[in-house]
Amino acid sequence: MIASFESEKTPLKYSGIPGHWDEAVLPSGIPRRHWRGLYVEVGRMGLSQLHRRWSSGQQLIQSEGVTYNPASLPEGSEYMWPMDPIPMAIDESEWMKIEAAVVQRARLFNAILSDLYGEQRLLHGRHIPAPLVFANPHFLRPCFGIKPLGGVHLHSYAVDLARSPDGRWWVVGDRTQAPSGMGYTLQNRLISARTLPGVFNQCHVRQLARFFDRKRETLLSLAATQRSNPTVVVLSPGPHNETYFEHSFLAGQWGFTLVEGADLTVLDRRVYVKTLGGLRPVDVILRRIDEDFCDPLELRGDSLIGVPGLVDAARGGHVAIDNALGSGMVETPAVMAFLPGLSTQLLGEDLKMPSVATWWCGHEEALAYVREHFTELVIKPTFPRFGHRAEFPDALSEAGRSELLRRIEARPEEFVAQERIPLSTAPVFNETRLTPRHVMLRLYASWDGNEYAVMPGGLTRVSTQDSSRAIAMQLGGGSKDTWILGDAEEVHHARRPLALLRGAHGNAGDLPSRVADNLFWLGRYTERVESRVRFARALLPTLSGEEDFGRVASLETATRLLSGLGDLPSEIVFASLGEQRWQVHSAFGSGATFASVAADRGQLHHLPHAVPHCGSDRPDPVCIAFR
16 A cells, blocks of 8 residues: 555655655555654645745755765865755654653763773773773873863764664664764754745644754853853864854854864963954864864874864863863764663663664674674774775675675774664655655754753754665765654744844854955955956957957057066067967966966855854855855
8 A cells, every 4th residue: 555645636655665664654555643744734735836845945955055065076066955855753752762862872971981081990890892992093192181161071962863674763873073963953944844834833843942042051151261251162174074054054043153273272271262353262162173183282283273272271171162072982883882781880771772783893702793694784993984984795795705804803803893774764755756765863962051952853864765775965865854743732832933043142243363364355356356357358359369459459468468467477478379369368267377367266266165154143244145
């Protein structure tokens, strides 16, 4: 039986993939109970109206400038954020269990970090193998013994969940370094609510605004001093980072200053932001840079995006960092194999949600199991590095499997094996019909000063094909808004405007000097492009070879003018006419020439990305015009 979105014009029909749990329909094809309201409302629209609604949604994504820039794209390229209009729906009763499991997991990882950077009882009691700590490149020895302000290492936590064919949720990954996706989750919600307003209201979707408000309030409360107007900054690697849009978006929503490493300096163990009005003390840093790049003095010496002295400032207790430096060490999938015992040891509780079955090959018993079940598992590096991805032995040739097994046996401590879970599916709109795609759910938890609060929603990631072994935005995957369906009365009382209001603590006057410098050059390059275009319009007729000496300048005159301005070498006036014509053309059109129109235009394109929203209550019109 195939579930159908009934419509007077064109019905939307959908069925899942056999052997996989489908989030929307039962194996019989009947919609699941918590999806029925969504089915009815979307079904009333039909194919043509859904197509029109989603066309407006895509226009919203484009007009808002929502981008994601995978490392595979050429420098300067932008990739529009991929989103699907059909949301992922989760029942309230099921959500309560998921929420409790996420809170427990965040508490557990915070306790592990506190111990490993403190008394290290887990190591002395052999509850966690020493190689997973001391061989871990994300265990930052300079941060050992540092007690973060408030006593919390893990302020922001994200977890990746997948549902197996029997309907159970499993944890497939933990994100403790600088979890990304919260800003994209909010953008998905803003677009979803505006594209499907009637459906959104009828389904009683729980709101996200309160979570983001509490996150902002917590960041302000982390201030090292009791000043009335503490300074919070969002530290970003810069415009070339794949999630730079999110950094700028969150800074603008919360009214914080978006900075790069060059905007900050450390004096007397205090962090300052360089502004037009001088140095302003920084109380809290929301870190969006990988921790080992944060301080070239004590961490990674080749980092060009960090802040020299930041570790010493944290050691002195003069700045709070979300998340604390060193938090990324527990992201290794190998830790999952020891979490049940760690939960009992640190929390006195059993895990509420199991991790996907994991074997760290550094143990002989685990290595023997991996040898026996090699083709049934997924092989991952113990300490993930850029460019290193999971390997699937069953997809390799016999020679490839032998080579992989040889590498594992040579350095077993560097590999982790995990059970392969057939991911659940959900309906995706592909312009002509609804089709099933595999999904994975990323949820977020944030420390609010007393406990961890879980965002009532999340970022649902979607595969690009019917069968997919991995889901990642870097591999071209898509996304969905995630709707937690709640009680109508509860949602009604909790509802508030989706557009978050910036409070009185926004640092409107904290314009970093680097941003002011970029604004200056933005104006200069705009003037330069305009003047060169006017100059080119006067001289370009000389390139046609049909000069009218009574109306336009000759080729010789154009060559001498450009040579005198320094745009062409002086010896060009003695070259042949063909060489002169080519050089004049290059001076205007080739990006290889420093003084060309193309080169100036390239600078003009780059500068707006380096002029972020700086936390003012009214966005700079220049930023909007060039976004």
